[in-house]
Amino acid sequence: MTSQFPATDDVILGPGDDAAVVSAPDGRTVATTDVLVEGRHFRREWSSARDVGHRAVAQNFADVAAMGARPTGLLIGFAAPPDLPVDWADGFSLGVRDECAVAGGAVVGGDMVGSDTLTIAITALGDLQGRAPVRRDGARPGDVVAYTGHLGLSAAGLALLRGGIDGPAACLDEHRRPSPPYAEGVAAARMGATAMLDVSDGLAQDLGHLCRAGGVLIDLDSRALVPEPALVEGVRALGVPPERAEQAARDLMVAGGEDHALVAAFDPATALPDHWHRIGKVRSADQEQVKNSVNPVTVDGCAPPRGGWDHFRQG
Amino acid sequence: MTSQFPATDDVILGPGDDAAVVSAPDGRTVATTDVLVEGRHFRREWSSARDVGHRAVAQNFADVAAMGARPTGLLIGFAAPPDLPVDWADGFSLGVRDECAVAGGAVVGGDMVGSDTLTIAITALGDLQGRAPVRRDGARPGDVVAYTGHLGLSAAGLALLRGGIDGPAACLDEHRRPSPPYAEGVAAARMGATAMLDVSDGLAQDLGHLCRAGGVLIDLDSRALVPEPALVEGVRALGVPPERAEQAARDLMVAGGEDHALVAAFDPATALPDHWHRIGKVRSADQEQVKNSVNPVTVDGCAPPRGGWDHFRQG
Numbered sequence: 001m002t003s004q005f006p007a008t009d010d011v012i013l014g015p016g017d018d019a020a021v022v023s024a025p026d027g028r029t030v031a032t033t034d035v036l037v038e039g040r041h042f043r044r045e046w047s048s049a050r051d052v053g054h055r056a057v058a059q060n061f062a063d064v065a066a067m068g069a070r071p072t073g074l075l076i077g078f079a080a081p082p083d084l085p086v087d088w089a090d091g092f093s094l095g096v097r098d099e100c101a102v103a104g105g106a107v108v109g110g111d112m113v114g115s116d117t118l119t120i121a122i123t124a125l126g127d128l129q130g131r132a133p134v135r136r137d138g139a140r141p142g143d144v145v146a147y148t149g150h151l152g153l154s155a156a157g158l159a160l161l162r163g164g165i166d167g168p169a170a171c172l173d174e175h176r177r178p179s180p181p182y183a184e185g186v187a188a189a190r191m192g193a194t195a196m197l198d199v200s201d202g203l204a205q206d207l208g209h210l211c212r213a214g215g216v217l218i219d220l221d222s223r224a225l226v227p228e229p230a231l232v233e234g235v236r237a238l239g240v241p242p243e244r245a246e247q248a249a250r251d252l253m254v255a256g257g258e259d260h261a262l263v264a265a266f267d268p269a270t271a272l273p274d275h276w277h278r279i280g281k282v283r284s285a286d287q288e289q290v291k292n293s294v295n296p297v298t299v300d301g302c303a304p305p306r307g308g309w310d311h312f313r314q315g
Numbered sequence: 316m317t318s319q320f321p322a323t324d325d326v327i328l329g330p331g332d333d334a335a336v337v338s339a340p341d342g343r344t345v346a347t348t349d350v351l352v353e354g355r356h357f358r359r360e361w362s363s364a365r366d367v368g369h370r371a372v373a374q375n376f377a378d379v380a381a382m383g384a385r386p387t388g389l390l391i392g393f394a395a396p397p398d399l400p401v402d403w404a405d406g407f408s409l410g411v412r413d414e415c416a417v418a419g420g421a422v423v424g425g426d427m428v429g430s431d432t433l434t435i436a437i438t439a440l441g442d443l444q445g446r447a448p449v450r451r452d453g454a455r456p457g458d459v460v461a462y463t464g465h466l467g468l469s470a471a472g473l474a475l476l477r478g479g480i481d482g483p484a485a486c487l488d489e490h491r492r493p494s495p496p497y498a499e500g501v502a503a504a505r506m507g508a509t510a511m512l513d514v515s516d517g518l519a520q521d522l523g524h525l526c527r528a529g530g531v532l533i534d535l536d537s538r539a540l541v542p543e544p545a546l547v548e549g550v551r552a553l554g555v556p557p558e559r560a561e562q563a564a565r566d567l568m569v570a571g572g573e574d575h576a577l578v579a580a581f582d583p584a585t586a587l588p589d590h591w592h593r594i595g596k597v598r599s600a601d602q603e604q605v606k607n608s609v610n611p612v613t614v615d616g617c618a619p620p621r622g623g624w625d626h627f628r629q630g
Contacts (some may be wrong), residue, residue, distance in 0.1 A: 012343055012448075013448055013450065016451075016528075017382065017448070017450050017451050017512075018347060018378040018379075018381040018382055018451070018511075018512050018513060019345045019346060019347035019378045019379055019381070019382045019384070019439075019441065019448075020345070020346050020347065021343050021344070021345055021346075021382070021443070021448050022343065022344050022346055023342065023343060024339030024342055024343055024344045025342055026342075027338065027339055027340055027341075027342060028327055028336050028337065028338060028339055029336070029337050029339045029344040029440065030334045030335070030336055031334060031335050031336075031337055031388060031390055031423060031424060031438070031440060032333060032334035032335065032390070032424055033390040033391070033392050033424055033425060033426050033436070033438055034392070034426050035392035035393070035394050035426050035428045035430075035434075035436060036428075037394055037428055037429065037430040039431075040428065040429055040430065041428070063333040063334045064333075064334055066333040066334070067332065067333055067334045067336070069334070073346060075346055075347070075348040075438055076348070077348050077349070077350035077392070077436040077438075078350070079350050079352055079432075079434055079436075108346060109346060109347055109348055110348060111348050111349050111350050111436075113350045113351075113352055113355065113356070114352065114355055115350075115352040115355065115432050115434060116354075116431070116432050117394075117430050117431050117432035117434070119350075119394055119430060119432070119434050119436075121348070121350060121392040121394075121434075121436030123346070123348055123390055123392075123438035124334075125344065125346060126334065128336070133327075133328055133332070133334075133336050135328065135332050136331075136332050136333070196333075197332075197333050198333060213331075
């Protein structure tokens with residue numbers, strides 16, 4: 001952690017004192033925390049130190065963006081075994097620095113301690129710029145569901161790594177260094193998104209949170225779920241026969257997580273912001289129906305694929 | 316972590332969404348993070364789960380107080396082995412809840428993950444209420460040095476636990492559940508403290524940070540370092556003969572850490588706030604002198620005790 005972290009205009013007092021001071025221009029600060037544990041959230045043999053730095057920052061600032069906020073500050077708790085190579089810590093710092101530059105936030109504080117288990121705890125702060133936070137519970141029946149960013153690439157990348165397959169770089173890279181569309185969170189909030197979250201567990205599963213929070217159902221339109229060419233290529237590299245590749249890729253878009261795409265609901269009268277893809281619709285439901293539903297999210301009216309892996313087992 | 320955490324007026328949006336929203340009334344937020352690792356920062360055999368919850372919160376909100384800020388929000392990263400008893404997590408949550416109530420802050424978010432090593436990462440937020448942060452680098456020659464809170468009790472408590480001695484409860488309790496004087500940080504800032512920090516590594520060592528940051532020297536007055544009766548009692552329980560107990564206790568005040576007392580510098584014309592004890596003076600120095608000094612902090616003009624443990628080895 002020897003590299004210098006550059007400051008931004010949001011840093012009123014940076015690292016080195018008992019605490020940092022970060023700007024919160026509208027009198028509120030957005031705050032979120034995530035813990036990454038080696039062997040569970042990343043593997044040193046699959047991801048470089050720099051990749052892990054990128055990813056730790058990305059998944060936290062994606063949560064900030066999912067509230068419709070602009071990233072401001074970041075704090076890093078770093079617990080490492082004494083034999084961790086200095087190069088690893090330096091590489092991690094570089095990844096953190098570079099992803100902060102992409103997101104627009106600055107490292108303002110941290111704590112380095114010893115531990116048998118390499119563990120990274122990140123807290124990210126953000127600025128709502130005077131807007132209301134875009135919560136999970138605001139989707140209304142009739143709203144349009146749309147996403148921006150990548151879906152499925154990270155899951156395909158993980159499957160490729162697990163299989164020891166040197167597949168399409170776009171898949172491997174997205175798993176190692178997800179690229180959340182930070183600025184699109186603010187854009188969606190400005191356009192009046194009624195609910196928003198980032199896709200970390202998988203599109204269907206995360207939209208399920210949105211359904212349960214808002215007491216609604218969501219139906220996705222499979223024709224609108226158009227896989228990126230790189231995703232189809234990745235699925236092919238995993239051994240899925242050509243005739244099933246398109247469907248398998250679509251299933252990964254619905255079931256795969258960790259790309260940190262943003263998904264939101266909008267009033268149907270709203271012109272979607274650029275880069276957002278309409279993929280479904282919010283439907284009304286009574287609370288009991290949502291609560292008792294195994295899956296409040298459907299694709300063309302049917303249960304979504306569970307993990308998208310059936311194709312690969314057969315393939 | 317099943318217990319409910321009560322909200323405060325600072326919680327605009329609590330746990331459950333992608334991120335929380337916390338008030339930052341003056342357009343700035345104070346932020347600090349600490350990581351506690353089992354076996355290094357706490358031991359399950361020496362501290363109850365509830366103690367660890369108290370301590371994790373206390374050491375973070377003490378950092379907030381040391382900036383002259385009022386505690387507002389707290390985020391908890393909790394990485395635990397799968398076999399951690401549910402009772403432990405529940406006890407920890409109760410300690411967190413109770414210490415938050417003492418400090419005046421609220422739990423606003425968190426993340427629970429699996430790990431082979433029980434690890435707790437806390438981020439604390441605070442509100443400067445319109446004041447400038449009290450930094451480490453503001454002490455000026457001629458300033459009075461004063462502290463508030465406990466000094467030495469925690470170190471004595473740790474030594475007692477290490478020795479398997481069931482010593483004075485005041486020592487054991489302060490080690491298990493430090494009691495930082497949160498409100499005194501704000502009081503000191505209001506009185507115009509020129510520099511402040513919380514004592515985590517030991518009074519002499521931490522004041523050394525203040526010297527190096529401000530380019531000054533500090534001399535403590537041993538006559539002003541009056542040990543609490545419980546500390547003298549603890550030292551006696553550790554086997555120090557009566558005739559050396561007072562001196563040993565004083566040495567622990569200077570060398571012992573983790574009580575999270577607050578220590579600050581004040582203009583000599585300032586009437587100290589209640590509960591603050593004058594213990595020394597800031598002296599001028601040239602930067603080179605401070606930089607090259609092994610210890611910029613002296614007691615009666617001499618080097619401070621290194622660890623205060625000499626007494627116990629002999630005793």
